[in-house]
Amino acid sequence: MAGKLLDIMEFQSRAETGEVMEKSSKFDIKWSRTLRKAAEEFGVRYTPDSTVISDEIADGVFNAAVKLLAECGIYHNNTFRIIALTEQEIRDTAEFYNSNPRVSKFGQGDDRIEYTYRKAFEKKLPILAGGPCGVIGEDWHDPYIRSFVKEKTNKAMGITGGIEVIHGHSAKAGTLSEMYAAQWECAEIQRICREEGRPGMHQGLLCTASSAAASFACIDDHNPDRRKTWNTQIGIHIIPEMKIDWNAFMMAKFCQDRGIEPWTSCVSLTGAICRDGAETAIGIVCNALGQLSYGHGGMTQMFANHLDGTWSDQETQWAVAAATRAFERHVKLPIASVCAGMEPYWRTYAGIWQAQAMTVSNTINGMGYVWIGGHSGLETRLVGEVMQATLEVQDPKEADILMNKIFAKRNEETQKHKESGAGPRHFKDAYDCEKCEPKAALLEDYNRVKQELYDMGLKALK
């Protein structure tokens, strides 16, 4: 069976004729009940001591997600209706990808890259496409972006952050200022890439623009100041958990028409509707299958966090790992992962540890590429080095021992940092913005974490 994809226009009629559900909370309740039953039926259980995901768990996650999507569908926020998909349609979509593993190509010249799917423990290095994320100030936008562009080990930028205020205008969704800020940002990034001799570098998710109009206004293959079809991605994602609107569909259609790789992004929250890592993994896969059904994307990012906004711990990483492995076995798409710490710890010793916990577990479990790798160019370099070293970890038992040590260290340093009340290190304190070079304190943290990872057993780390 080669599988097949649904035409995106099919979603118009389903969104207009599906079951009416006036309150989205009714959908949430149905979704959570079905999710729990599906997790139980397919025996998906979170195993806190092991982040190496078995084939059995991966299969259970996939089948539970198919059942969940088939029974609940996708909720349309504008029409208050359910977009229903049959189990056969969902399996056809998965099989379409499974039979034809996708290669997603970006960039030009020396910076041409190809994202391909990768298996757990595969000795193929995930692509390092660490991009700057978070909210960036106008006064440090250039050195922040530049720190990632000038990092030669970094093959692309999976994202380029968001600008909050530009020339006194707040970037406000659905208004002129959103378009103004996004276009300013596009021009700046193209200039920085040209200046650093990397005009062909992929720039990932267009972040500041969130509405369809502003996103479309940022892409022009003939304007040097705009994004190009070959260096950009537009978000078409379903909001957790399983809600969509016309904006996402319109952007998906635009991507299909222009040959732009859509940004398929799957996030689930542990502690909200999903109770634990197991349910979160199923939620992520359900989300991904839903997006592929209309978006037809060639990659997907997977991420989990707790309801309080924390991530990078064992449970959220387990969820990402289980979802990644489910896709490895049943869909075969390149999976993008985050390898970066939480906001209160950005560019600190604790934050770098959080990033490495993610890097090691993601690399072991089949990550295809990194789209956020730390919060500066130097941290992205470390993510690349740790990925490379992790390829040498081939024994599942050894992998679990190593990961458990790293998670313990991550937890210890996170707690210490929290208790100290120190907060994040601003980019301007981490980097010399004139020279765009890391300052001594960040370099010291980088070297310290590297040495400690080596001492912990990551012996291939040079």
Added chain:
Amino acid sequence: MDQNDIAEIAELIADLDDEATELVQECLDAGLDPVSVLKDGVVKGLEKIGQLFEAKEYFLAELMVGGELAENCINIINPHLPKSAEGERQGVVVIGAVSGDLHDIGYGLVAKQLELAGFEVHQLGVNVDSMAFINAAKEKKANIIGLSAFLVTTIPNCRDVVNYVNDMGLQDQFKVVMGGAETNQEKSDMMGADGWAPNAMEAVTLCKNIMAAHFGRAA
């Protein structure tokens, strides 16, 4: 029927058991005090759900189911309540995700926690136009307008709501609070909001403090 049956209502609600509505009706039919049915039955049950949520035994889904069950019970009790009992609520909140923002889990959780704490909460949904917040606040006679904004580009829409409140002379009538993943106290101040909370539990404290400071309710 007696006080034990009212205590049973609390247990049924905490267990998310639909039979709570039937027992509420039976208690009222038997002539038990409706205020006690509300306070010692329904509200007590909601408090237990809140405790189970804090203990991480319950999750958002349970809060939603429990909230829905309690709402059904309250609808049965309301016609029986004396006028004086109507003012027992902590305050009235209208809440939603601002224009352009589709994230509903965060504000949904805040709404449920506020309900558990005794507020009358009206959820307006996602991608809510700025003026729709004002219209809903007027219609529901709200004290507090809650704004949820998760994206860098949707946070500025909070200022539109605040500006409407100020420019329409409604500052004494409504207080505006905000929250969301990319927000913080500094951004809340920039938007001119009356308060900001980092999570659902602190949002309850914030709203109680606002009710005490501006509307004469005990915090």
